[in-house]
Amino acid sequence: HLSDGSYAGDQQEVALLGMAEVLDDKRRWKRLSTQCIFPFTQTRRKMSVVVKAANHVYYLFTKGAPEVILNASTHMFLANESTPAMTPAIRESLSEEYRSMINENTALRVLGVALLRLDAKLAKKIIENPDYVEENLMFCGFVGFADTIRPEVPQAIKECLSGGIRVIVITGDSKETADAVCRQVGLLPEKSTKKYLSITAD
Incomplete structure (x- = not known):
């Protein structure tokens, strides 16, 4: 939440908001309307939010344990908005990248991030299902957080x-x-x- 003009709360969430503002200086993400949230649990090891954009377009955004997000992803979402398939070779390369981010020299806390485009019918089905399990996601990347000692x-x-x-x-x-x-x-x-x-x- 905002406090005295700056974000306050969980530092990881604050860092994610800061990253969003850097990557999207037009703050288009602020025009998204939250429809429902699937909270993080130790069993799920991820959390998701369904949002509504313009023209009745919906998105599911997911973040969580990198290996969980990778396993739930069947495609990638690239900067040019292309969505190539997640091949075994690409999956292994991404796993190697994740391992390099958590080695003893970096010690980063890492999240995997993915999304799914939804039409209104599928969005409604997901929103009304409290037991929804994320699948067929488009993998966006890893986010690393450094905890200062x-x-x-x-x-x-x-x-x-x-x-x-x-x-x-x-x-x-x-x-x-x-x-x-x-x-x-x-x-x-x-x-x-x-x-x-x-x-x-x-």
Whole structure:
């Protein structure tokens, strides 16, 4: 939401709004009318919104875990608005790109983004179905977010460990991103190859 002329709220959402304004300086996205929202859940690992544009054109916009968005996509949506098929080779190339964004040198939090064009009939069917599962999406790309480590965190971690306090990290990020952040704050040794417990909750 807007607060004193600037966006406030979840920093990831604020960053996405900032990106939208940079990519669309005419702010055409502000003329879209939200019709319904399918919220994020740990089971779905994605969220979607159906919006109405001009001339009764509808879109489904989806964001979520990169591998989930890739698996739900059958085509790509390119800058020139062409929509080539998502071939196995392209899918593997995109997976490699995702892995490069979450390695120990970048430690980015990554979302996959996709869309689907809808006519009024299909939009109505989706809006009225609370159990709708996104499929046949057009993959748009990945968005990476960098979490800045506050200066005081490494020292605080060091003091906890030296005081015998066990530090446990709970995160919704990928294991690779979590490992990289833990190394940055001194929770994991830089060159450690030790295996650590990683649990994924559905």
